[in-house]
Amino acid sequence: MKKPKKATSLKYAQSYEAPIVTSAGMGYIADRIIEIAEENKVPIVQNKELANLLVNVDVGDSIPDELYDAVAKVIAYVMDLDSLIEWGWEFNGTLGDIRLTFSFKHE
Numbered sequence: 001m002k003k004p005k006k007a008t009s010l011k012y013a014q015s016y017e018a019p020i021v022t023s024a025g026m027g028y029i030a031d032r033i034i035e036i037a038e039e040n041k042v043p044i045v046q047n048k049e050l051a052n053l054l055v056n057v058d059v060g061d062s063i064p065d066e067l068y069d070a071v072a073k074v075i076a077y078v079m080d081l082d083s084l085i086e087w088g089w090e091f092n093g094t095l096g097d098i099r100l101t102f103s104f105k106h107e
Contacts, residue, residue: 007033008054009042010063012075018062019071024055043078 007030012019023033037044050070057063063071 005030006051006055008051008057009033009037010054010071018068019075020062021054021057021059024057024059026055045074
């Protein structure tokens, strides 16, 4: 039996103590989370293990301490790419064992 797709979204600012889960779901809800991210040109990180853990965090709660390192690596990488986003940039590759897909267009 095929396992349902899982997705979460996170919100983070440097003033936060930790990233906050802003949405989480499986199946159709996961598809909508991904669709909305794509529509808004939000970076999408594909990591099944991380999604399996984050989908159990209540929406509005901070990520658990044990996920800080994994999430921090992704956030740091995305922030490093920020200057490239301004001009339009696409990336489809990996960061360690994490699959990353970005598509940004300068408008």
